[in-house]
Amino acid sequence: MQTKTVKRRSVRASSPAPLQDERPANDGEGGASDLEIYERIITSIMEHRLPPGTKLGEDKLANIFGASRARVRQVLARLALERVVVLHPNRGAFVAEPTVEDAREVFEVRRPLEALVVRRIIAKKDPAIIARLRAHVEAEEAARAARDRRAIIRLSGEYHILLAELSGNALTARLMHELASLTCLIIFLYDAPSVPACRDQEHSEITQALADRDEATAIRLMTEHLEHVEACLDLSRGRPEELDLEAALAS
Amino acid sequence: MQTKTVKRRSVRASSPAPLQDERPANDGEGGASDLEIYERIITSIMEHRLPPGTKLGEDKLANIFGASRARVRQVLARLALERVVVLHPNRGAFVAEPTVEDAREVFEVRRPLEALVVRRIIAKKDPAIIARLRAHVEAEEAARAARDRRAIIRLSGEYHILLAELSGNALTARLMHELASLTCLIIFLYDAPSVPACRDQEHSEITQALADRDEATAIRLMTEHLEHVEACLDLSRGRPEELDLEAALAS
DNA sequence: TACAGATAAATTGTCAACAAAATTGATGTT
DNA sequence: AACATCAATTTTGTTGACAATTTATCTGTA
Numbered sequence: 001m002q003t004k005t006v007k008r009r010s011v012r013a014s015s016p017a018p019l020q021d022e023r024p025a026n027d028g029e030g031g032a033s034d035l036e037i038y039e040r041i042i043t044s045i046m047e048h049r050l051p052p053g054t055k056l057g058e059d060k061l062a063n064i065f066g067a068s069r070a071r072v073r074q075v076l077a078r079l080a081l082e083r084v085v086v087l088h089p090n091r092g093a094f095v096a097e098p099t100v101e102d103a104r105e106v107f108e109v110r111r112p113l114e115a116l117v118v119r120r121i122i123a124k125k126d127p128a129i130i131a132r133l134r135a136h137v138e139a140e141e142a143a144r145a146a147r148d149r150r151a152i153i154r155l156s157g158e159y160h161i162l163l164a165e166l167s168g169n170a171l172t173a174r175l176m177h178e179l180a181s182l183t184c185l186i187i188f189l190y191d192a193p194s195v196p197a198c199r200d201q202e203h204s205e206i207t208q209a210l211a212d213r214d215e216a217t218a219i220r221l222m223t224e225h226l227e228h229v230e231a232c233l234d235l236s237r238g239r240p241e242e243l244d245l246e247a248a249l250a251s
Numbered sequence: 252m253q254t255k256t257v258k259r260r261s262v263r264a265s266s267p268a269p270l271q272d273e274r275p276a277n278d279g280e281g282g283a284s285d286l287e288i289y290e291r292i293i294t295s296i297m298e299h300r301l302p303p304g305t306k307l308g309e310d311k312l313a314n315i316f317g318a319s320r321a322r323v324r325q326v327l328a329r330l331a332l333e334r335v336v337v338l339h340p341n342r343g344a345f346v347a348e349p350t351v352e353d354a355r356e357v358f359e360v361r362r363p364l365e366a367l368v369v370r371r372i373i374a375k376k377d378p379a380i381i382a383r384l385r386a387h388v389e390a391e392e393a394a395r396a397a398r399d400r401r402a403i404i405r406l407s408g409e410y411h412i413l414l415a416e417l418s419g420n421a422l423t424a425r426l427m428h429e430l431a432s433l434t435c436l437i438i439f440l441y442d443a444p445s446v447p448a449c450r451d452q453e454h455s456e457i458t459q460a461l462a463d464r465d466e467a468t469a470i471r472l473m474t475e476h477l478e479h480v481e482a483c484l485d486l487s488r489g490r491p492e493e494l495d496l497e498a499a500l501a502s
Numbered sequence: 503t504a505c506a507g508a509t510a511a512a513t514t515g516t517c518a519a520c521a522a523a524a525t526t527g528a529t530g531t532t
Numbered sequence: 533a534a535c536a537t538c539a540a541t542t543t544t545g546t547t548g549a550c551a552a553t554t555t556a557t558c559t560g561t562a
Contacts (some may be wrong), residue, residue, distance in 0.1 A: 034305075057542095057544095059542090060441065066518070068517055068518085069518085070517065070518095071517095073545095077325065077329075078328070081329060081332050082289055087525095089544090089545090090522085090523050090524060090543085090544060090545075091523090091525095091543090091544080092523070092543070092544065101421075102421075102422070104424040105420050105421060105423070108420060108422075109367070109420070109423055112359070112363035112367055115363070115364065116359065116360070116363055169355060169356050169359060170352075170353075170357075171353070171356040171357060172356070175360070194291075250533070254517095308514095309513075309514070309515095319546070320547095321547075323547095340515090340553095341514055341515075341516080341552080342554070343513070343552060378548085397527070416533095449504090503562105504548100504561105504562090505557105505562085506561085507559090507560085508557105508558085508560100509556105509557085509558075510557070511555085512554085512556105513555070514551105514552085514554085515546105515551080515553085516549105516551075516552090517550080517558075518548100519542105519547090520546085520548095520552100521545080521546075521547090522543105522545070522546090523542105523543085524541105524542085524544085525540105525541085525542075525543085526539105526540085526542085527535075527539085528537105528538085529536105529537085529539090530536090531534105531537095532533105532534090532535080532536095
């Protein structure tokens with residue numbers, strides 16, 4: 001067993017910009033606030049504790065969080081808008097199962113966006129940014145040392161979210177939050193079960209290039225990084241589910 | 252007066268991908284469906300019939316559309332997620348008033364995304380695409396001939412949405428839908444009242460470059476186009492509202 | 503007259519009950 | 533025994549009412 005969970009929030013890179021002005025935060029007691037419900041669900045999805053295809057029943061979630069069904073419903077609607085869950089009318093909400101096409105589109109959009117982020121980070125010339133990135137990379141290494149695969153994948157995604165946030169473009173940060181969440185789902189769906197051996201210290205190298213303010217190298221490393229991740233996926237055939245089903249039928 | 256409205260839907264470039272599987276469409280009678288409410292509101296916003304800062308009261312909208320408040324609330328939440336409206340807790344929903352910073356960010360993200368779209372369109376080699384683009388450009392010219400400023404701006408935005416949709420990347424299309432809506436708001440907020448004289452036949456030129464499959468020229472034209480639009484804006488000072496207020500206080 | 507406080511109106515936030523639909527399980531027929 | 537039909541349960545969708553907060557109005561005092 002190797003399920004020792006690496007501590008979260010070492011470097012906080014979540015909550016995609018406040019949807020509305022801050023509020024007193026209903027942190028009364030048992031009942032969880034909207035944001036808490038949202039974050040707990042999306043974190044569970046990013047860590048694959050809620051695998052793609054899982055049904056998210058409203059009543060069940062409401063009981064779990066000690067909240068009303070209406071509130072859960074709201075959160076599910078938001079997650080659906082971010083394409084991290086899918087709503088089937090009169091059937092309920094399910095954790096999304098991105099298709100191969102979806103996966104390709106995500107990477108295609110991420111490439112130019114990440115380049116934009118890199119350029120902005122370098123332009124900022126802020127040593128504090130590099131420090132925060134280094135801290136995050138350390139957290140990633142800790143997760144890798146602990147062999148906590150779930151944390152590894154989540155933190156990998158959060159590195160890019162953090163990068164976008166530190167770049168100072170709030171819009172890009174929000175988009176990256178969404179794209180990184182989807183990427184987590186995609187990796188869990190299509191990653192060859194072999195290993196996350198690929199893309200190991202690439203974040204560290206990218207951080208170094210940013211520290212050196214070497215734009216060309218940073219963008220090249222980032223592009224290659226994304227291509228490596230994409231290349232590690234089994235995008236040749238359809239998603240597992242359908243394949244298994246058809247295979248079972250064919251025999 | 253010059254308010255003769257150019258007919259919509261000549262080239263349909265709306266509704267950013269179905270959020271959930273299609274449903275029978277509750278087109279019973281007076282009551283409007285979710286999508287109808289959404290589209291009517293966002294079209295009104297894109298045409299500036301609902302200017303930035305307008306309060307969108309739930310009860311009022313519910314009466315107007317003959318729908319329940321809950322449904323209106325849902326639609327408003329969605330529009331808030333797309334940043335086209337802003338929610339103030341216990342105060343209600345308002346048409347967003349993007350800041351200068353927001354505007355810059357939108358253009359910064361649009362540049363690489365539009366380039367991506369252009370590359371994909373050219374790679375598709377589909378004459379039908381060019382035909383649809385030409386048809387849309389014609390609709391734009393009709394609106395310009397009719398001096399229908401609202402339609403001009405909305406159709407300008409929809410050109411880019413259409414482009415993204417035709418590029419075959421659904422994710423990009425969804426993002427562009429959101430960015431184009433925001434751009435409409437921004438133009439109405441910051442455009443020098445002078446004219447939309449700038450960026451007149453640029454869409455036509457871009458379309459031609461796409462038809463010629465001249466990638467370099469198409470991307471250059473597109474980039475310049477976006478820069479022209481951005482340059483036409485009064486982004487030097489804060490938005491009108493705040494400026495007036497401070498100016499009044501200073502005297 | 504101008505301002506502070508309090509009351510009244512309007513609007514948003516929340517919830518719980520009801521209605522509709524789909525899934526599951528049971529029954530009867532071939 | 534297999535299939536189709538039908539009933540029962542579970543789950544989603546919708547509505548309406550109630551509570552909480554904000555905004556506007558009114559009153560009294562300096």
